Amino acid sequence: MDSSSDLPFLLDVHVSVSGRSPVPEKVKGRKTEWSVRPSDMANRTYNPIRAIVDSMKMEPNPDKTTIALSIGDPTLFGNLPTDPEIIQALKDALDSGKYNGYAPSIGYLSSREEVASYYHHPKAPLEAKDVILTCGCSQAIELCLTVLANPGQNILAPRPGFSPYRTLAESLGVEVKLYNLLPEKYWEIDLEQLESLIDEKTACLIVNNPSNPCGSVFSKSHLQDILAVAARKYVPILADEIYGDMVFSDTKFVPIATLSRNVPILTCGGLAKRWLVPGWRLGWIFIHDRKDIFGNEIRNGLVRLCQRIMGPCTIVQGALKSILRRTPQEFYHNTLSFLKSSADLCYEALAAIPGLRPVHSSGAMYLMVEIEMEHFPEFENDVEFTEQLFVEQSVHCLPAKCFEYPNFFRVVITVPKVMMLEACSRIQEFCEQHYHHAEGTQEECDK
Numbered sequence: 001m002d003s004s005s006d007l008p009f010l011l012d013v014h015v016s017v018s019g020r021s022p023v024p025e026k027v028k029g030r031k032t033e034w035s036v037r038p039s040d041m042a043n044r045t046y047n048p049i050r051a052i053v054d055s056m057k058m059e060p061n062p063d064k065t066t067i068a069l070s071i072g073d074p075t076l077f078g079n080l081p082t083d084p085e086i087i088q089a090l091k092d093a094l095d096s097g098k099y100n101g102y103a104p105s106i107g108y109l110s111s112r113e114e115v116a117s118y119y120h121h122p123k124a125p126l127e128a129k130d131v132i133l134t135c136g137c138s139q140a141i142e143l144c145l146t147v148l149a150n151p152g153q154n155i156l157a158p159r160p161g162f163s164p165y166r167t168l169a170e171s172l173g174v175e176v177k178l179y180n181l182l183p184e185k186y187w188e189i190d191l192e193q194l195e196s197l198i199d200e201k202t203a204c205l206i207v208n209n210p211s212n213p214c215g216s217v218f219s220k221s222h223l224q225d226i227l228a229v230a231a232r233k234y235v236p237i238l239a240d241e242i243y244g245d246m247v248f249s250d251t252k253f254v255p256i257a258t259l260s261r262n263v264p265i266l267t268c269g270g271l272a273k274r275w276l277v278p279g280w281r282l283g284w285i286f287i288h289d290r291k292d293i294f295g296n297e298i299r300n301g302l303v304r305l306c307q308r309i310m311g312p313c314t315i316v317q318g319a320l321k322s323i324l325r326r327t328p329q330e331f332y333h334n335t336l337s338f339l340k341s342s343a344d345l346c347y348e349a350l351a352a353i354p355g356l357r358p359v360h361s362s363g364a365m366y367l368m369v370e371i372e373m374e375h376f377p378e379f380e381n382d383v384e385f386t387e388q389l390f391v392e393q394s395v396h397c398l399p400a401k402c403f404e405y406p407n408f409f410r411v412v413i414t415v416p417k418v419m420m421l422e423a424c425s426r427i428q429e430f431c432e433q434h435y436h437h438a439e440g441t442q443e444e445c446d447k
Helices: 040-044 048-055 084-096 109-119 136-148 164-171 191-197 220-233 295-306 314-326 329-351 382-393 417-434
Strands: 131-134 154-159 175-182 202-208 237-240 265-270 283-288 356-359 366-371 408-412
Touching (some): 040 164, 131 136, 136 164, 136 237, 136 283, 136 295, 154 164, 164 175, 175 191, 191 220, 329 356, 382 408, 382 417
Parallel strands (some): 237 265
Antiparallel strands (some): 131 283, 265 283, 366 408
16 A cells, blocks of 8 residues: 555545534635726716717718828828927937937936926916926827826816816826807816816816817917916816917917916926827826925926836937027928918818818817808718718718817818819718708798
């Protein structure tokens, strides 16, 4: 007999007072099967644009080339290249071999100094300590929301507005309250409605100027009115000014921080639009807090949040000094001249189409167009209208449902002039085919 058979097999040994062998209990804390689920944050994350566009399930007209008036990327068609000086700055930074390692999480001190100097204003002074570099403007917005708002609080965001505001806030468990922009007032804020939304749980007010998707630019007096509401209600402002340098010649952009006496402001911006390099992913946050309301807590909070990752691309940071100092003014002038010309052309063409009512653009890269739905009864909403426009004419515009606003669509004005003219011609053909005189209108009575 094998001596090993006399040894007890430990896994089979049980102690039973009753004389019966008990059923072994599950070991506490030990999984008994696979169970891998997405986090609450992942489940709360929702991008309206992707959800709406992906659900449209449409194919363009195969007999017509597709014209995309839907993508806010100025580099898409190649007609708006960045300046050679900007490209050379990046090459020089790469060739120097100085920027291949990790940088401080908030960006190189020298790079922050350059940005502070470039955007310094006597009424909104900046030092390097007031600048945090980020991975694009979107991350700047995310960091600001994260440092200002806790789950269960709320923020105020514009309608129509940039959809990632909702995406980022709700993923953090923060409620989004939407205040209205008024098309009849060139998209100014409905200040009375805005103020009615503010309560003790309001963590911040987002002000997007110039606007995506509206292309509007707020006047100095309107910005002062906005600040007055924020001051009365003790609500800090998150200013999304990524398009602040893209304002047409007949309009003046005023950074909201230059008008603030006592409202603390976190301003977000970046290289993407003014320098036409959205893929380089370099943004920034400016901390404007002249009354020291944020104190060290918000500043330190932003630094700690930045330490979750290692900051934006070091090569682009290394190129910042040359980009900011050497880019010729002619480059900026030519970009803005093109955008203004395109906005004017698009507005005039669409305004002549029965059933459409465009709102003039003064900046950024967009123009919003109202659909007079009573003249297009076969379509229930802007989603169906733009979907069928794509199917018949291969012109792709985003329905304003993507921006929380009904019965409008957004046009991107960065496309080449010939393409814009062709797109407007196709939109006109589409509208003429589907337009119906509404009952009781003058046109009907004149028949």
